[in-house]
Amino acid sequence: MSYKVVFHIDWDDDQILKMALVNIENLLKDPSAISSKIHLVANGESVRFFRKEFCGENYPKIKELHSNGVRFCICNNSLNKLKYKPENMLDICEIVPTGVIEICRLQDAGFAYIKP
Amino acid sequence: MSYKVVFHIDWDDDQILKMALVNIENLLKDPSAISSKIHLVANGESVRFFRKEFCGENYPKIKELHSNGVRFCICNNSLNKLKYKPENMLDICEIVPTGVIEICRLQDAGFAYIKP
Amino acid sequence: MSYKVVFHIDWDDDQILKMALVNIENLLKDPSAISSKIHLVANGESVRFFRKEFCGENYPKIKELHSNGVRFCICNNSLNKLKYKPENMLDICEIVPTGVIEICRLQDAGFAYIKP
Numbered sequence: 562m563s564y565k566v567v568f569h570i571d572w573d574d575d576q577i578l579k580m581a582l583v584n585i586e587n588l589l590k591d592p593s594a595i596s597s598k599i600h601l602v603a604n605g606e607s608v609r610f611f612r613k614e615f616c617g618e619n620y621p622k623i624k625e626l627h628s629n630g631v632r633f634c635i636c637n638n639s640l641n642k643l644k645y646k647p648e649n650m651l652d653i654c655e656i657v658p659t660g661v662i663e664i665c666r667l668q669d670a671g672f673a674y675i676k677p
Numbered sequence: 678m679s680y681k682v683v684f685h686i687d688w689d690d691d692q693i694l695k696m697a698l699v700n701i702e703n704l705l706k707d708p709s710a711i712s713s714k715i716h717l718v719a720n721g722e723s724v725r726f727f728r729k730e731f732c733g734e735n736y737p738k739i740k741e742l743h744s745n746g747v748r749f750c751i752c753n754n755s756l757n758k759l760k761y762k763p764e765n766m767l768d769i770c771e772i773v774p775t776g777v778i779e780i781c782r783l784q785d786a787g788f789a790y791i792k793p
Numbered sequence: 794m795s796y797k798v799v800f801h802i803d804w805d806d807d808q809i810l811k812m813a814l815v816n817i818e819n820l821l822k823d824p825s826a827i828s829s830k831i832h833l834v835a836n837g838e839s840v841r842f843f844r845k846e847f848c849g850e851n852y853p854k855i856k857e858l859h860s861n862g863v864r865f866c867i868c869n870n871s872l873n874k875l876k877y878k879p880e881n882m883l884d885i886c887e888i889v890p891t892g893v894i895e896i897c898r899l900q901d902a903g904f905a906y907i908k909p
Binding site: 569571604605636638658659660661662664665666668669674676 | 710
Binding site: 564565585587594671677 | 801803836837868870890891892893894896897898900901906908
């Protein structure tokens with residue numbers, strides 16, 4: 562069995578990011594989750610965690626999860642609002658036009674939704 | 678393409694309401710979202726944001742979203758608990774008996790769920 | 794009609810637990826919800842609310858909801874992280890290996906998701 566799941570973060574709260582990363586890590590290490598599809602969608606102020614210059618202590622975990630197939634989707638509306646440029650974001654990020662539409666699209670495609 | 682989505686708010690936190698309204702605004706302005714069905718369900722203490730006498734600075738945005746088809750569904754259990762009367766609420770609101778049942782009902786009908 | 798719904802809590806915040814319990818109570822008392830299936834999945838620090846020695850004032854409500862068929866599923870990864878043992882948890886709890894997988898599994902089975 563495998564799972565399809567979208568994790569959603571939006572607040573500028575390091576504890577929430579950490580919870581999301583631990584959630585994903587726990588999911589991936591479960592034998593039942595082999596070949597699961599996992600997306601994290603970040604919008605609102607949470608996008609700042611994915612700036613190259615800011616990512617800091619969470620970067621190794623994010624990079625490891627990405628290398629295990631987790632996709633990190635960042636809302637471009639939020640980048641615009643905060644005046645961040647796509648090139649300021651970690652290379653592992655995918656920029657999506659509208660975070661909430663990405664979340665709708667994924668749920669429509671059968672993904673479970675989890676809000677840490 | 679179009680989307681069906683229910684946004685859920687429950688806390689008495691102005692930042693969360695603002696996030697929900699911006700989320701909905703971003704969704705509506707995306708060309709792919711034409712004729713989407715968008716509901717916001719408010720329960721718990723968040724219902725106070727929809728009192729006529731309180732709504733304040735958020736009112737113009739709420740009214741504009743409503744005129745664009747967004748439905749604002751307010752939990753009657755929460756009104757009772759806080760001793761608010763339906764007639765104290767903004768005219769654009771729909772009062773639903775139980776907010777969480779409205780959310781279940783919408784998800785059963787294929788709506789995506791987003792918790793800002 | 795009846796509903797299938799999973800409530801998810803993860804933070805060590807008593808107000809969130811109380812919101813979840815009131816949500817479930819309101820759902821159960823609605824005539825349309827007869828024979829609904831309701832699960833609460835607790836992971837992260839929220840698992841501490843279900844320790845025998847800690848549960849305190851929320852225990853009567855939890856016990857009552859359980860006797861009405863609500864299932865309380867506690868994440869074993871979170872127990873391990875906090876060094877709690879399954880035998881320290883309330884008897885009404887079910888220990889699940891990974892909370893987020895339980896949530897995925899339930900949504901895959903048609904359960905609505907609500908995050909108080």
